[in-house]
Amino acid sequence: MHHRQLFLRHVAQTSDAPLAIEITQAAGNWLWDADGKKYLDLISGIAVSNIGHGHSAVKSAINDQVDKYMHVMVYGEIVQSPQVQYATWLTNHLPSTLNSVYFVNSGSEAVEGAIKLAKRVTGKTEIISFRNSYHGSTMGALSVGNTEERKNAFRPLIPDNTVLTYNDPAAIQAISSRTAAVIIEPIQAEAGVITPNSEFLQQLREACSTHGAMFILDECQTGFGRTGTLFAFEQMNLVPDILVLGKAVGGGMPLGCFIADIASMQAFTHDPVLGHITTFGGHPVCCAAGLAAAQVLEDEKLMEHIPNLLQVFTSKLQHPKIKSFRHAGLLMAVEFYSVEDNFSIIKKLIDKGLFVDWFLFAADCMRLAPPLTLTRHEAEHACEIILAVLNE
Ligand SMILES: Cc1ncc(COP(=O)(O)O)c(C=O)c1O
Structure with missing residues (x-):
């Protein structure tokens, strides 16, 4: 029986219409399927493969670590050099108050940890979040994000969550002395690349400081160069109390983390002791x-190349069928006039060898989030195919 049939029969499904393309090889910016057809990757496994697929430096780091040790002990008890080195690298690249890294296995888990930390540090319970944000699918992360439609089937969720509208000044007024934390994406990704109005995030940040709430930024999708700087908040003149990372943080391996000041992070060590624990969090192979x-992102100066690529997409992606084109670095949304148009265009593009996708909360938008290693020539090639499909 073919893998595709076995996939549908034995691998739990998330929709009635999975793509179900069998990928047999991925290298650089390209994917190959079981029939030998190749696809230009324009989504990076949803903001994961920011340095492309199968980079030799990543493969060597994995192999070297596998040769030394894999899992040896649950998180937090023993010194594992890949964790130590990665935590040091991350904190060296962050403002001084973001100096303690708690490694977990995924973005959702990092969100869970961040919420727990905020509750524990502030002694308060209200979590403020924003409509159409996506923070993950576990119960806590689901509670503080998503649409009502996605949440309703799973209620009751965690209590005392207030959901507000992104970019609405009323959100700032809603923060009070009851608020434990505000969790927000610096750029809303799954909502279809929605950027904050000027001052919105800074005012939220200030209101959190005023009311003793923790300001949590979820940079799972925007981190690791995606928007032109290592982290998107660097362009926003603010510093979060807790930074949540996932996706590209593991270089293609499952990893997540939340980062805060050590004085806050110490809260997990007492009352109760082991306040947050994980077996595999910060797995040595994933950290390596x-x-x-x-x-690689830093040494190959991949972020410097983004304006050059963006210039190709912005200048070429102009067409009467395109309603708008939104972008934050190489996190791009092409908005069409209907959901039907979007899905039919995406299907045709995949048939023609461009790997593109839609967004969870913006079904009329096509996602373009290629590896930052995309060449100018590949960007031009992608735009030509997109325009050809739009002209059909
Ligand atoms: C902004 C954001 N936060 C959190 C998550 C959840 O990450 P994971 O799927 O690794 O649990 C995602 C995943 O898409 C995300 O986009």
């Missing part, structure tokens, strides 16, 4: 891969 990928 993540660190290698982060170093």
